[in-house]
Amino acid sequence: xxxxxxxxxxxxxxxxxxxSLGGILAMQGCYRAMPIVHGSQGCSAFPKALLTRHFREPIxxxxxxxxxxxxxxxxxxxxxxxxxxxxxxxxxxxIGIIGTELTDVAGVDYQSMLKSYKRERNMRGGLAFxxxxxxxxxxxxSGFSVTVEAMIDELIQQAGLRGQRNVNSRxxxxxxGSYLTPGDVMELKEIVxxxxxxxxxxxxxSTSLSGHLLTGFSPLTRGGVPLDSMLQSLQSGLxxxxxxxxxxxxxxxxxxxxTPYKVFQSTMGLKASDELFHFLHQISGVPVxxxxxxxxxxxxxxxxxxxxxxxxxxxxxxxxxxxxCSVSSWLEELGVEQKALVTSCETTAVAExxxxxxxxxxxxxxxxxxxxxxxxxxSHGMAGAERIGAAHLPAGFxxxxxLGSYMNVSVGYRGAMEWxxxxxxxxxxxxxxxxESSIRHR
Amino acid sequence: xxALILSEGVDDPMEPIRKEEFDDQACGSQAPKSKPCPRxxxxxxxxxCSFDGAxxxxxxIMDAAHLVHGPxxxxxxxxxxxxxxxxxxxxxxxxxxxxxxNNDIIFGGEKKLKDSIDYIAGRFAPPAIFVYATCVTALxxxxxxxxxxxxSGRLGIPVVPVNGPGFVGSKNLGNRLxxxxxxxxxxxxxxxxxxxxLGVNLIGEYNIAGEMWEIEKLxxxxxxxxxSRITGDAxxxxxxxxxxxxxxxxxxxxxxxxxxxxxxxKYGIPYFEGSFYGAKETTYSLRQMAYLxxxxxxxxxxxxxxxxEENRLSHDLRPYRKILKGKKAVLYTGGVKSWxxxxxxxxxxxxxxxxxxxxxxxxxxxxIADRVSDDTEYIPEGGASRIIKTVxxxxxxxxxxxxxxxxxxxxxxxPFVDINQERHxxxxxxxxxxxxxxxxxxxxxxxxxRLASSPAPWDKEDSYDR
Ligand code: SF4
Numbered sequence: 002x003x004x005x006x007x008x009x010x011x012x013x014x015x016x017x018x019x020x021s022l023g024g025i026l027a028m029q030g031c032y033r034a035m036p037i038v039h040g041s042q043g044c045s046a047f048p049k050a051l052l053t054r055h056f057r058e059p060i061x062x063x064x065x066x067x068x069x070x071x072x073x074x075x076x077x078x079x080x081x082x083x084x085x086x087x088x089x090x091x092x093x094x095x096i097g098i099i100g101t102e103l104t105d106v107a108g109v110d111y112q113s114m115l116k117s118y119k120r121e122r123n124m125r126g127g128l129a130f131x132x133x134x135x136x137x138x139x140x141x142x143s144g145f146s147v148t149v150e151a152m153i154d155e156l157i158q159q160a161g162l163r164g165q166r167n168v169n170s171r172x173x174x175x176x177x178g179s180y181l182t183p184g185d186v187m188e189l190k191e192i193v194x195x196x197x198x199x200x201x202x203x204x205x206x207s208t209s210l211s212g213h214l215l216t217g218f219s220p221l222t223r224g225g226v227p228l229d230s231m232l233q234s235l236q237s238g239l240x241x242x243x244x245x246x247x248x249x250x251x252x253x254x255x256x257x258x259x260t261p262y263k264v265f266q267s268t269m270g271l272k273a274s275d276e277l278f279h280f281l282h283q284i285s286g287v288p289v290x291x292x293x294x295x296x297x298x299x300x301x302x303x304x305x306x307x308x309x310x311x312x313x314x315x316x317x318x319x320x321x322x323x324x325x326c327s328v329s330s331w332l333e334e335l336g337v338e339q340k341a342l343v344t345s346c347e348t349t350a351v352a353e354x355x356x357x358x359x360x361x362x363x364x365x366x367x368x369x370x371x372x373x374x375x376x377x378x379x380s381h382g383m384a385g386a387e388r389i390g391a392a393h394l395p396a397g398f399x400x401x402x403x404l405g406s407y408m409n410v411s412v413g414y415r416g417a418m419e420w421x422x423x424x425x426x427x428x429x430x431x432x433x434x435x436x437e438s439s440i441r442h443r
Numbered sequence: 444x445x446a447l448i449l450s451e452g453v454d455d456p457m458e459p460i461r462k463e464e465f466d467d468q469a470c471g472s473q474a475p476k477s478k479p480c481p482r483x484x485x486x487x488x489x490x491x492c493s494f495d496g497a498x499x500x501x502x503x504i505m506d507a508a509h510l511v512h513g514p515x516x517x518x519x520x521x522x523x524x525x526x527x528x529x530x531x532x533x534x535x536x537x538x539x540x541x542x543x544x545n546n547d548i549i550f551g552g553e554k555k556l557k558d559s560i561d562y563i564a565g566r567f568a569p570p571a572i573f574v575y576a577t578c579v580t581a582l583x584x585x586x587x588x589x590x591x592x593x594x595s596g597r598l599g600i601p602v603v604p605v606n607g608p609g610f611v612g613s614k615n616l617g618n619r620l621x622x623x624x625x626x627x628x629x630x631x632x633x634x635x636x637x638x639x640x641l642g643v644n645l646i647g648e649y650n651i652a653g654e655m656w657e658i659e660k661l662x663x664x665x666x667x668x669x670x671s672r673i674t675g676d677a678x679x680x681x682x683x684x685x686x687x688x689x690x691x692x693x694x695x696x697x698x699x700x701x702x703x704x705x706x707x708x709k710y711g712i713p714y715f716e717g718s719f720y721g722a723k724e725t726t727y728s729l730r731q732m733a734y735l736x737x738x739x740x741x742x743x744x745x746x747x748x749x750x751x752e753e754n755r756l757s758h759d760l761r762p763y764r765k766i767l768k769g770k771k772a773v774l775y776t777g778g779v780k781s782w783x784x785x786x787x788x789x790x791x792x793x794x795x796x797x798x799x800x801x802x803x804x805x806x807x808x809x810x811i812a813d814r815v816s817d818d819t820e821y822i823p824e825g826g827a828s829r830i831i832k833t834v835x836x837x838x839x840x841x842x843x844x845x846x847x848x849x850x851x852x853x854x855x856x857x858p859f860v861d862i863n864q865e866r867h868x869x870x871x872x873x874x875x876x877x878x879x880x881x882x883x884x885x886x887x888x889x890x891x892x893r894l895a896s897s898p899a900p901w902d903k904e905d906s907y908d909r
Contacts, residue, residue, distance in 0.1 A: 012538075013537060017519050017542075019514070041578055042613070043493075050846075064483075068482065072578075218828070380523075
C-alpha cells in the first residue's frame with residue numbers, strides 16, 4: 002500500500018547489510034570463483050567475517066586493498082595487481098570485480114580498465130565481469146541480483162549468442178533470490194526436477210554453502226554452478242525466478258535470447274506453494290509427485306494443529322524486501338496480526354504490497370512492534386525482541402544464534418510446515434516462560 | 444625483592460620493558476624501524492581496516508554510544524560481532540550509523556552527523572559519544588572534529604572524534620589511533636571518587652569472553668586496585684581518571700604501547716608489557732604490578748597468592764597434562780598474542796611446531812623465538828593454505844587460531860581451538876589455563892575426527908562381491 006519511514010536522523014541498530022556483501026554472496030554460488038572487492042581491506046574483511054559466521058563455511062573473497070593515496074592517485078593499479086595475484090595463484094574460472102562506495106565516490110573507472118585488461122591479456126575461457134555496488138544505495142538483495150545480472154550479461158557475450166540458439170525445452174534455469182538458504186535452493190531444485198526437468202540454478206549456493214567436505218579447503222569457492230553449466234543454461238527453455246529482485250536478471254535472458262520467464266514473488270505458505278506446483282504441473286504435463294501431495298496434507302494438518310497457538314498472536318518482521326513479501330503472505334495464512342513490516346530499502350515489490358511497509362532499522366521494528374508476540378529478523382534482532390518481550394524467530398541474514406540455519410527450508414509445503422512449527426514452538430516456549438515467572442512471583 | 448622468579452624468556456622483570464624509542468610513524472607502536480608497516484598486498488590481503496581496529500579498542504566502553512559516520516555498511520557489517528562482555532550497561536552494543544545516502548555524500552553529511560549526535564544524546568543520554576570516521580566521510584573531507592567539538596559544547600557531554608578511516612591502514616593502526624583519541628580527549632579529564640594509592644590500569648584488555656573479570660579477581664585478591672580498564676567492560680568515567688594510576692600494564696597489545704608510553708612521559712606513570720596467558724606469565728604480570736607499585740607488603744601478598752594459585756593449578760592440570768604432553772600445535776594469531784599463548788601451551792606440555800608471525804614486529808618475533816624450539820616453523824604471511832601446509836608437514840595435532848580460520852580447519856578436519864575475538868571461553872589467568880587445557884583435550888578427543896575420516900561403507904569396498 003504505502004512505504005513509510007520514521008523520521009529519525011540516525012540509523013539505530015541497522016537492518017541493512019551492504020550491497021557489496023550481496024555481490025560476494027552471489028559469487029559464492031559459482032564454482033571456482035573469486036570476488037575481488039575494489040576498495041579498502043575492511044570492505045572485504047567485514048563481509049567475509051559475517052558470511053563465515055552465518056554459513057559456518059570459509060568464504061572466498063579478495064580485495065584490491067586500497068589505501069588513502071591509492072584512492073587519490075591510481076586505484077586501478079591496485080586492482081590490476083589484485084587480478085594478477087588472484088589469476089596466478091588460484092587460477093579461478095570466474096572473477097567478479099565488486100566496486101564499492103569508495104571507488105564510486107572517487108570516480109574510479111574500473112569497467113574500462115577490466116575491458117582493456119582482458120584484451121591485453123587475451124583472457125579467454127574464464128569469465129570476468131565487474132559490478133558497481135556502493136553501500137549507500139540498495140541493500141544485500143539488490144547487490145545480489147545486480148551481480149547475477151552482470152554475470153548473465155557476460156555469459157551471453159562470451160557465448161556470442163545473437164538470438165538464435167538450440168533451445169532445450171526440458172531444461173529450466175532457476176534464479177533463486179538472495180533470501181533463500183542453501184536448503185531452500187536445494188528444495189527448489191528438487192521440486193522442479195521432480196517434474197522431469199533438467200535444472201541449472203544460477204547462482205547455486207545449495208552445493209557451495211550447504212556444508213560439505215569435498216576436497217578440503219580451497220581459497221576459491223567449492224561447489225556451486227560450474228562455468229560450463231552456466232553457459233549451458235543459456236539453452237534453457239524457461240527461466241523461473243524466485244523473488245521479485247530476480248526479475249531483472251530473468252528479463253536479461255528474455256531480452257537477449259527470448260527465453261520466457263516466470264517470477265514467483267512469494268515463496269512461503271500454502272498458496273505460494275500451490276501456485277508453484279500447479280505451474281510446474283501445467284508446463285510439464287506431469288502429475289504432481291505423490292510425496293508433494295502428502296506434504297500438502299501434512300502442511301494443512303500442521304496448520305490446523307497450530308492454529309490454536311497462533312490465534313490472537315501478533316508479529317513484527319524486519320527483513321530484506323523480497324523476504325518480507327514472502328513472510329508476510331505466510332503470516333497472513335496463519336491468521337497472525339502483522340503489527341509492522343520493516344525492510345531495508347524500498348523496492349517496487351514492497352511498494353506494491355497490500356500492507357504498509359516501513360523502510361528502517363531494527364530499532365523501528367522494536368518501536369513499531371512493541372507489544373508483539375513474535376519478532377522475525379536476523380540475529381541482530383535478538384536483543385530487541387528481549388526488550389519488548391517478544392519471542393525471536395531467526396530469519397534472514399546474519400544468523401549466528403542457531404546451528405544449521407543455512408539449511409532451514411522455507412519454500413514449498415515442507416518449508417511452510419517447518420516454519421509454522423518453529424514459530425509455534427517459539428511462542429509456546431515463551432508462554433511457558435511467562436507462566437513459570439507468574440507462578441514464581443505469586 | 445630479589446626473590447622474583449624469572450619468567451622464561453622475559454627480560455629482567457625488575458625493569459619495565461621499553462627498549463627502543465617509540466616510533467611515531469610506524470604502525471602498531473614500537474615496531475622497529477627496519478620493518479615499517481607493510482602495505483597490504485592487493486589480491487593477497489586479509490584482515491580488517493583501521494576503522495575496525497579503532498572500534499575494537501573503544502567498543503568495550505560499555506556505557507558510551509558509538510556512532511559510525513558513513514554509509515551504513517561499515518557499521519551494519521560489524522556491529523555485534525565482538526565477544527567483549529559487559530557486566531551492566533549495553534549501550535555500546537547498539538549499532539549507530541549516520542547511514543549516509545547518495546545525496547548526503549554529494550552535499551555533505553555534517554548536518555546529518557550533528558542531528559544524529561543530538562538524537563542519540565536526547566534519547567539515550569549516554570555519558571559520552573564516540574564518533575568514527577570511515578573512508579567515505581574522510582574522502583569527502585567532512586570536518587568531524589569541528590562537528591564533535593560544537594556538539595560537545597552544546598550538549599555538555601564529551602563527543603569524541605575517532606579519526607581512523609579504513610583506508611589509512613591496518614587494524615593495528617586503528618587500535619593506535621583509538622588510543623590517541625583517548626589520550627587527546629578522555630584521559631585526564633576526570634578525577635576518581637577517592638584516591639587509590641595502589642591503582643593500576645590495564646591497557647589493551649577487552650574482556651573477551653569475560654577474561655577481564657578473571658584478571659580483576661586476581662588483582663583484588665592481591666589487594667591491587669584496578670583503577671581504569673582500557674577498555675574491557677569499562678565505563679566512560681573510569682577512563683577519564685586513568686592518569687591517576689601508579690602503574691600501567693599493557694596486556695598483549697603492541698598497538699596501545701604508544702598510549703602507555705605517552706602516559707609515562709605526560710603523567711610519569713611507569714608501564715610494562717605482559718600477558719595473562721599461562722600461569723607463568725600471569726604470575727610475572729602480577730609481580731610486575733606489585734613491583735611498580737613499590738609496596739613491600741603488596742609484593743609479599745602477591746607472592747603468597749601466586750604460589751598458592753600455581754600449586755593448585757598444577758594439581759588440577761595433572762590429568763590434562765598427561766593427555767596433552769608431546770602434542771604438536773600450529774599457532775596462528777595476531778602478532779602479539781602469539782608469544783603469550785606459546786607460554787601457556789608450553790606449560791601444558793604442547794610443542795608449538797609452527798607459528799604465524801604475520802602481524803608481528805621484530806620484537807614480537809624475538810619473544811616468540813625465546814619461547815619455541817629451534818625447529819619451529821615461522822609462517823611469515825599468507826592465507827589459510829599456508830597454515831594448512833604447515834599443519835600437514837609438521838604433523839601437528841591441533842590448530843590454534845582466530846575464528847576466521849576455524850572453518851578452514853574444519854574443511855581439512857583438523858582439531859581447532861579458537862583464540863581470538865569471537866570465542867566464548869576465557870583463557871586468562873590460572874583458571875583460564877585450566878579451561879584452555881580442557882578445551883584442547885575436548886577438541887583432540889572428539890569422536891568426530893574418527894567418523895569424518897572414515898569413508899562411507901560403499902566407498903570402502905573395491906567391488907561388489909557376488
Ligand atoms: S575500509 Fe572504509 S569503507 Fe570499508 S569498512 Fe573499513 S571504514 Fe568502511
